[in-house]
Structure formats: structure tokens, C-alpha cells
Amino acid sequence: MSCCSPEGHCSSAETAAVPAPGTTTVYTVTGMTCGHCEKAVGTAVSALDGVTAVQVDVTAGLVTVVSTADPDDARVRDAVEDAGYELAGRATAAAH
Incomplete structure (x- = not known):
């Protein structure tokens, strides 16, 4: 199954900017290539409880999560894996 449209168009645009309120955690995710x-x-x-915003940067392989409290990494990992990708862990400050 292709992750692009039937016409062969793929998007690598970032999602909208993440609002500031809450706890912000950045994860490295592998396998993402397009919109x-x-x-x-x-x-x-x-869809995870407590998550108020998500920003996905396909090009950098980063997922920024804003939540009401420190997110449960295992739950985030499960959600990413259920979507078909691999959570490599929390990103280091130098990565973002």
C-alpha cells in the first residue's frame, strides 16, 4: 500500500505550529516519508489521553507532543507502532 495519493503526490509539509501551554516532549520516529x-x-x-497538540516533522523524523502532564512513553510508542512506524525514543536537545 502506498502512502501517496493515487496520482503519485506525496506531501512532506509539517503540521501546524504547536501551541505553548502544557508539557512539550519531542520524540524521534523512524520510517516517516510523506504526508x-x-x-x-x-x-x-x-488520540492519547492528555495530549493537547501534536506536530509531526517528517523531514527531521520528529514528533512534538504537547500534553497536560509528562506523557507515558510506552503509550506513545504503542500509538506510533500501531500507526506503522517506530519510536526511537525521546529526541535530544541537539536534534531539535
Whole structure:
């Protein structure tokens, strides 16, 4: 199954800017290549309890999560893996 449109168009645009309130955590995710990947990961992580915003940067392989409290990494990992990608861990400050 392709993650691009039937016409062969793929998007690597970033999602909208993440609002400031809450706890911000950045994760490294591997396997994302286009807009479908961005949407799949963003939708999966957004569905987690306490998550108020998600920004996916396909090009950098980063997922920024804003939540009401420190997120449960295992739950984030499960959501990312259920979407078909791999959570490599929390990103280091130098990565973003």
C-alpha cells in the first residue's frame, strides 16, 4: 500500500505550529516519508489521553507532543507502532 495519493503526490509539509501551554516532549520516529505518514502518526498520538497538540516533522523524523502532564512513553510508542512506524525514543536537545 502506498502512502501517496493515487496520482503519485506525496506531501512532506509539517503540521501546524504547536501551541505553548502544557508539557512539550519531542520524540524521534523512524520510517516517516510523506504526508500520509505525518497524518497517521499525528492522528494516532493525538488520540492519547492528555495530549493537547501534536506536530509531526517528517523531514527531521520528529514528533512534538504537547500534553497536560509528562506523557507515558510506552503509550506513545504503542500509538506510533500501531500507526506503522517506530519510536526511537525521546529526541535530544541537539536534534531539535
